[in-house]
Amino acid sequence: MAYHHGDLRRVLLDEAADVVAEHGPSALSLRDLARRAGVSHAAPAHHFGDKAGVLTALAAEGHRLLARALEPAEQGLLDAGLAYVDFAVTHPGHFAVMFGRGLVHDVDAELVAAQDRSGAALRRAAPEPVVARAAWSVVHGFAALWLAGAITGEDATTVARPVLARALGGLDPGGPSPGHG
Amino acid sequence: MAYHHGDLRRVLLDEAADVVAEHGPSALSLRDLARRAGVSHAAPAHHFGDKAGVLTALAAEGHRLLARALEPAEQGLLDAGLAYVDFAVTHPGHFAVMFGRGLVHDVDAELVAAQDRSGAALRRAAPEPVVARAAWSVVHGFAALWLAGAITGEDATTVARPVLARALGGLDPGGPSPGHG
DNA sequence: CTCCTATCTTGTCGTTGACAAGATACCGGA
């Protein structure tokens, strides 16, 4: 464990995602993060500035991952919605900080750029503004309630599918037909 | 500034709601709370046990207020949905801790009872399980995205109305199922 | 008036976030 760790920043982000996923953003401690990575207590601050900087980097990474998850074009609203829920469930640590308030440096350039990417992906899935807001509300709400434990079940996708199908069914202009391109 | 403040608990809860609404749950400090109320730094702990206890009491109060906001019977899904959004926007401090994770003592008896009340109110507005989950997802998602600043506009209700009307339109128990008629 | 209990205060300890200053490793040029 030399001075130059190699990819300490990545290790710290992964640990942070784990901690946030398990105990929430408020449970994140820079010193605990440093202990998990086996470095000194001030090492994280060098890479991220402060505690909010860690969460900001995590949120930015989350938006990039979300944009990529929504990227597969030609998918209908339902598939895009299921991809949104799947992202939230498989990346709970990222998701928890992506739409929080007071947690991140919301003027951070990298974060804003990443938000733009995920926002563009959403608008591509639902070009009509009112439909976009409605669809986003549905999938975001389901994901948030699932992660909060307010909606439960065996598997998030299994539970989400009929719910999203019902709520998004009246929204999709063209309709999600698998063979239709 | 006597020993017996009278209703210190209420004052502390109000201050906590303000702080959480403005800076998020992670920004809440027991000592700052005490300073705002003009009492000693250990006074809040007497009433709430610990920091999570403050947020637990706030969440419980939020669920009771939400249940009351949804109570007016005979209102359709749209009115109930608008009431949900209106509650979230007018009580951002409460709303922020009602569905958080790791913030509250989620086995607290008062909190569980309050959650049951708001849950019952939701089920009364939408008795069919899949419809209930869909409608809850829509209104919760819109509220969360609005409070996060992800959806913006002049007034939350004004922006929400067409969005909820579009998304909830196909859900109303008496209404026709989308996609086939 | 006396006890009893809830309420609030004072004092303290370990932990944390943030900052400052120093130590170490890599990297390019001569």
Place this chain on the structure above:
DNA sequence: TCCGGTATCTTGTCAACGACAAGATAGGAG
């Protein structure tokens, strides 16, 4: 090979915080 610059990481420190313990005060019951 050596030298200087820079990014990376360490050590040291401080005020603030959460939690706990113990004491002081107020209001009510008998």
